[in-house]
Amino acid sequence: MVFDVLSLQMAASLVIVVSAVMYLLDTLMLKDALPGRLWATAFLSGVFSAVAYLVWIAVPGAFIAIALGNGAFVAATAFIWLGSVAFNGRPLRVPVVVTAVALVGVVIAVLVEGSRAGDWAGAVPLFLANALFAVLGAIETRRGAIARRWSAAGLTVIMGIEAVWFSLRTVVFVAQGPESEVFQTYFGTSVSAFLTMALVVAAVVVTSVLRTNESALRGNPETRQLIVDRTGVLLRESFGAVLTILVARADAAGEDLCVIGIRVDDLRRVATAFGPEEAEDMARAFRASVRRHAPTMALVGVTDATGLSIAFSTPPATDHRRLVRVLHERLVDDLSDLGTSVVPVVGIGVALASEDGRDGPTLVDRADAKARHAAMSGEQPFGFAAE
Numbered sequence: 017m018v019f020d021v022l023s024l025q026m027a028a029s030l031v032i033v034v035s036a037v038m039y040l041l042d043t044l045m046l047k048d049a050l051p052g053r054l055w056a057t058a059f060l061s062g063v064f065s066a067v068a069y070l071v072w073i074a075v076p077g078a079f080i081a082i083a084l085g086n087g088a089f090v091a092a093t094a095f096i097w098l099g100s101v102a103f104n105g106r107p108l109r110v111p112v113v114v115t116a117v118a119l120v121g122v123v124i125a126v127l128v129e130g131s132r133a134g135d136w137a138g139a140v141p142l143f144l145a146n147a148l149f150a151v152l153g154a155i156e157t158r159r160g161a162i163a164r165r166w167s168a169a170g171l172t173v174i175m176g177i178e179a180v181w182f183s184l185r186t187v188v189f190v191a192q193g194p195e196s197e198v199f200q201t202y203f204g205t206s207v208s209a210f211l212t213m214a215l216v217v218a219a220v221v222v223t224s225v226l227r228t229n230e231s232a233l234r235g236n237p238e239t240r241q242l243i244v245d246r247t248g249v250l251l252r253e254s255f256g257a258v259l260t261i262l263v264a265r266a267d268a269a270g271e272d273l274c275v276i277g278i279r280v281d282d283l284r285r286v287a288t289a290f291g292p293e294e295a296e297d298m299a300r301a302f303r304a305s306v307r308r309h310a311p312t313m314a315l316v317g318v319t320d321a322t323g324l325s326i327a328f329s330t331p332p333a334t335d336h337r338r339l340v341r342v343l344h345e346r347l348v349d350d351l352s353d354l355g356t357s358v359v360p361v362v363g364i365g366v367a368l369a370s371e372d373g374r375d376g377p378t379l380v381d382r383a384d385a386k387a388r389h390a391a392m393s394g395e396q397p398f399g400f401a402a403e
Contacts, residue, residue, distance in 0.1 A: 051103040055223045058095035062216065064088040072135075079137075083126035086138050087119050090145040093178065094118065096219065097153035100171070103226065104160030118145045136194050143186040150179035162226065170222040174215050181211065247303060248316070249324070252380070255317025259327055259376025262315075263369045266329040273369040276326040276340060277383030278306055278347070279391045280360040283322050298351060298360055305350035309343055319384045327379075340364050363391025 068085030071078050094115040101111050122145050126138030154175035162168045185203040192198055201207075242254040250258065259275065266273045280302050283295045299322070306324045310316050314328035330336070347362050365386025367379045389395075 051099045051226070052223075054095050054099035054102055058092045058099065058219075059216075061088045061091035061095060065092060079131045082135070082137055083123045086126055086142045087123040090122050090142060090149065091115070091119055093146050093149040093153065093175075096171070096175065096223075097149050097156055099223070100153055100156040100162055103162045104156065106160070115149075118148070121145070136189075139189060139194070140186060143182045143189065147179050147182040147186065150175045150182065154179060165226060167222055167225040170218065171226070174218050174222065177211075178215060245318070248307065249303065250315060250317040252318050252320070255315060255325060255327070256377035256380055258315060259379060260374075261376075262327065262329065263374045263376060263379070266369065267374065269329070271329045271331060272334075273379070274328055274330045274334070274336060275367045275369075275379040275383040276343070277319060277323060277365040277367070277380070277385075277387035278326070278343075279319075279323040279363045279384070279387040280351075281322050281363070281388065281391045282360045294357065297354060301351055301354055302347070302360075302362075305347050308350075309346045317380070319380060323384055323387065325380050325383060336366055336368075340366055361391050361394060363387045363389070365390055 065085045065088035068081045068088060072081040072085065075081070098108060098111055098115065101108060122138060122141045125141040129137040131137070154172050157163065157168045157172045157175065162171075181203075185199075188196070188199045188203055194200075194204075242258065243251045244254070245251065259273070263273045280298065283299055303324065306326065307316055310326045311328050314326050317325045317327070319325050344362060344364050348359065351362070352359050365383045365388070367383035367386070369379060372379055372382045
């Protein structure tokens with residue numbers, strides 16, 4: 017099957033326009049940060065380039081369309097690089113100046129060669145500029161904050177392919193000319209159109225993933241992304257990470273940090289004896305009760321499938337025994353109100369930063385170990401569960 021140049025350019029333009037529109041809509045709705053806006057500008061430049069080339073094909077006398085199309089094509093690659101630089105939190109002044117100089121040079125090259133060069137006016141500066149920015153983009157995606165995202169490897173591959181292809185295209189163009197069989201077969205307009213479609217789609221996917229996580233990763237290797245389930249309970253790793261921060265703040269304020277571990281380990285036996293539906297009802301009621309009766313400003317986190325943890329700062333004179341006894345009574349009352357065949361045993365354990373250490377995950381483990389012992393032994397001191 018043979019495709020004419022106009023059909024291929026229209027197909028490539030359609031892919032670019034659809035991809036750019038979707039990306040721009042996401043940018044507007046998400047109120048994107050600088051990297052996302054620069055990447056959106058890259059796709060917008062691609063749209064402008066596609067339109068300019070269509071104008072040149074449809075109206076051969078519109079020579080200025082080639083100059084504008086070449087400049088916009090280079091800008092699309094350059095803004096991918098600039099977005100990566102912004103993602104890494106590096107200064108943009110020098111990269112912006114380099115981009116501006118290159119764009120002006122590409123446009124002027126077309127105007128200098130004039131209409132006598134035809135479709136390939138300014139081709140060498142166009143190829144070299146794209147290769148340059150593709151190399152810079154590939155390097156930038158392998159450093160800083162963006163390199164710590166696995167999805168950035170996709171952008172590296174995209175920029176690497178573009179750099180190699182445009183470099184080889186330049187060599188063949190200079191050595192054999194645009195009418196040679198090698199150039200027409202491997203580096204002509206048809207191949208360029210197919211390659212553009214593939215790379216644009218891949219770039220949209222990769223930059224969309226990167227943009228989603230940009231705020232959590234920007235320039236700081238120690239940044240963590242906290243994860244909360246749909247009920248507002250922190251997952252275990254997130255809960256431990258926040259605790260470590262709160263322990264230090266509580267210590268500086270002369271306060272202690274209390275972590276309460278709560279378990280209902282006999283849910284599995286309930287599921288075996290009375291069915292999974294009854295066990296699931298108990299589990300939902302247990303989670304809802306813990307959230308409801310935990311102190312208002314306390315953190316609630318997942319320990320495992322049958323355990324939760326509560327963390328909050330307390331003054332030195334706090335009566336933890338009374339606090340835990342009241343919490344236990346309310347949890348048991350809520351589970352009793354379900355009217356199920358059996359009321360599970362609720363075990364509670366407490367860990368204090370002043371006694372058990374100032375590491376968040378360690379506090380969770382110690383409180384949970386005490387709660388597990390209380391649930392298994394039935395000993396409920398309503399304070400520090402016996403070891």
